[in-house]
Amino acid sequence: MKQIFKTLIVSGLIATMSAACTTYDDTDVKNQLAGLDKRVTALEEAITRLNTNISALASVVDALKNQDTIEKVEALADGTGWTVTFSQSGVVTIYHGIDGIDGTNGHNPVVSIAKDTDDEYYWTIDGEFVLVNGEKVKATAEVAAPQLDITPEGVLRISYDGGLTWNELGQAGISSCVLETVTETEDDVKFLLSDGKSIVIPKGQTFALNISTKSFPILAGVAESFEYTVTSSDSETIVDGFGTNGYEVVVESAGRSAGKVTVTAPDPVVDGKIFILAINSKGTTSAKIVYAQAGYMNFGTLDATAVTADGATLSWQITTNVDYTVTTDASWVTYKTTATGVNVTLGVNVKEEPRSATVTVKDKWGVNVQTLNVVQVAADYSIPGYKGPIEDWRDDGAVDF
Secondary structure, three states: OHHHHHHHHHHHHHHHHHHOOOOOOOHHHHHHHHHHHHHHHHHHHHHHHHHHHHHHHHHHHHHHHOOOOEEEEEEOOOOOEEEEEEOOOOEEEEEOOOEOOOOOOOEOOOEEEEEOOOOOEEEEEOOEEOEEOOEEOEOOOOOOOOEEEEOOOOEEEEEOOOOOOOEEEEEEOOEOOOEEEEEEOOOEEEEEEOOOOEEEEEEOOOOEEEOOOOEEEEOOOOEEEEEEEEEOOOOOOEEEEEEOOOOEEEEEEOOOOEEEEEEEOOOOOOOEEEEEEEEOOOOOEEEEEEEEEEOOEEEOOOOOOOEOOOOEEEEEEEEEOOOEEEEEOOOOEEEEEOOOEEEEEEOOOOOOOOEEEEEEEEEOOOOEEEEEEEEEOOOOOOOOOOOOOOOOEOOOOOEOO
C-alpha cells in the first residue's frame, strides 16, 4: 500500500513540474515524499494495531462471559502495550492508543461494544450497534470482528464479514485505541475502552501445591499425616510423592484439589526429606519439600516408690521434640506439664494403708512410651497425742497436735 501511495503522489508531482519552468528545485518534492512515507507508515501501523485491539476486545468479552480468569499481564518489551494471559482463553496482545494521521475531513471511528437487553455484547461503531442484514453483530471471537483497512486512495473502510465486503467510512484519520489502558490490581484487571466503558476480569490463582507443614518430628516406625491443597487444579492434575532415607510416602487424593499425605518413618529413625509434586494437564509442576526430623523422648530417673503420707510434688524430667500426653489411673494424683517435663503431685493419704498409682506418658500417636509407678505410704495414727482423723495439715505436712 505504501508503494501505491508513493506512485500516486509522484505522478502528481511530475505533472506539476512539467507544467512549470524547466529549472526547478526538487527539495519540496523530496520533503513531500518523506512526509508521505511517514504518513503512510503511521496509517499502516495504526490500522494494524487497531485491528489487533478489536480482536483482543472480542477475546476479553468471551473471557468475561465464560468467567475466565487472568493469570498474568506483561508489558511489551518496546513499551507499546501488553500481553494478557487468560487461564482458558490463551494470550492476547493489546496496544496503547496511538494517533494516526488525519486526512481532509478524516473519519476517526470509535469501535466498541455495548450490552443489549438480552445481556449479550454487540459491536458498536460511533456508539451505534453494527447491523449486518438488519441483525446486530455479537462481540465474540466466534464470529468475524469488524476489520478496518485503507484503500490506495487513502479512504478508510470497514468489513464485518472477514474482508469479503467493505463499507467506506471516508478519508483516513484514525487512531488505534479501542482498548485505551489495562490496569492491574492485586485481585483483578481492568480494561478501559476508548468510549469510557470498562471491563473487569478477576485474576486466577496460579497453579500451586500448598502444604502448611514444613517439617515434623517423628518416632521410629510410626506414621504421620498432613493435608495438601492444589490451587487452579484441573481434571487431570496428579499429586504424588516419595521420601529419602527409608521414609515411605502414600498420597491419598480427596478430589482434584485436595488430599492427604501419610509418611511412615524407618526403624531406626533418621532425618529425611519428603518430596511432594503436583502436575496439571499443561505439564506445569509445583513441588514442596517437607523435612522429617528424627524424634526422641528421653526420661530422667525418678524414685517415686516411697512418697510420704503427707503428699509431695515430684518433678519428672522429660526431654523430647515430639508432642505427648499424660494420664493417670488415680484421682489423688494430679500432674502439670512444664518446659522441662511433668510435675506429678500426690495428695495427702489419710488412710492407714499404702496406695499406688501409675502415671503414663503417651506420644502423639497414642503409643505408651514411659510409665511412672508411684507408691505412697499409709497414714500413721500411732503418733502420740494425735486428735483424730487428719483434717488440718500445715504447709509442712506435719500433723497438727
